[in-house]
Amino acid sequence: MAEAQRPVELILARSLIDTLSTPGFLVDEEGIVVFFNDAASVLLGVRFEEVGRMGPERWSTEFGPFDEAGERVPPEDLPLTIALRHGRPSTARFRIHSLKGTEHEIEAAAVPIMTVGGTSGAMVFFWTLEES
């Protein structure tokens, strides 16, 4: 059964992210990852088409993020959460695991997608700082 129609702002954001070589993610207003691009799939070790949309719990279980001590970063401290809850851009550094066993230190920037009706989602971009 078809999903409900996405807001046009998310449709356009998905198109933008799909064309970028910067790792990018699109998240809906409930924090579900509804798309990530090929550049992000290199970091994660898996293509979006293989995993489909992911809620925060599944994302956290499979990829992290973790702080320098290896502890999970609390959801409320993540740029994505701040962007969605407070409607403002946010950045942070943390580490993620890929499904291929590699670990990346990244800087993430989340930008809320604001419309006249409120926040309809967010775009999140990753910059790799270190790979191990």
Place this chain on the structure above:
Amino acid sequence: MRVKVWGARGSVPAPGPETVRYGGNTSCVEITLSDGTLLALDAGTGIRSMGLALGERGRRINILLTHLHMDHIQGLMFFAPAFNPTAEMVIWGPEAADASLRDRIARYISAPLSPVEVRELPCNVSFNEAPHSEWRIGSATVRAASVTHRGPTLGYRVTEGDVSLCYIPDHEPALGANLERDDPEWISGFNLAQGATVLLHDGQYTSAEYPSRTGWGHSKLSDALAFARRVETERLVVFHHDPLHSDDMLDALQGSAMERWAELGGEPTGLEFAAERRELVIDRAPR
């Protein structure tokens, strides 16, 4: 539901001997519901002729604006009911972050672009941002949805009984999307147009023109056909003709579109190009 096209041209009026059959007036479509309720879809220059033809029927009218580009509002200042003190005019349109619908329309109906201010219009006029959920106008339900175009832009679906007209005159759903393969949730306007009895849809550009106009918010003809087939409308009426496209050119485009339409599995009676003064009666068997 009775429908009459008063303007099918896009971007700018294109009067002249080259455009007499399809017409040179910009977007305006009249709908008369079964209970007599009158609607106008957009207020391009076509609404001027519509207003002159309405007579007493123009005493109460709902105008549904898709967006506020000039080719969709220019006729408002020349719409006879607007200057009738006994007429009531209800204008619907997209909401925007910067100003109310009334204030945004007033940028046109005010100096130096106009000799008359909105507050001076003799009719009883009101402005409403289109709701996010369905609402009723007369015997129809109306739904609006944001669609891919430049700036806040709506498409409308007017449903009466088991027939519906979907109107998306300015729309570029193929921008960054694959209309044949992408999931419907990622195709702009899909839900709005799905299964509509009649779809009036942007088909402004040829395939040769589109590459230099990508992102301007309009569709090439082949994308309009693909969108219409994907949403399984019963009839596509290609709308928003480019001002550079003469009658002869539109005839030729219609011929090639018919071939493509058939390749996509469409019925021959399910495709036409909008022409000024064209009337449709929409029931279960459009004719």
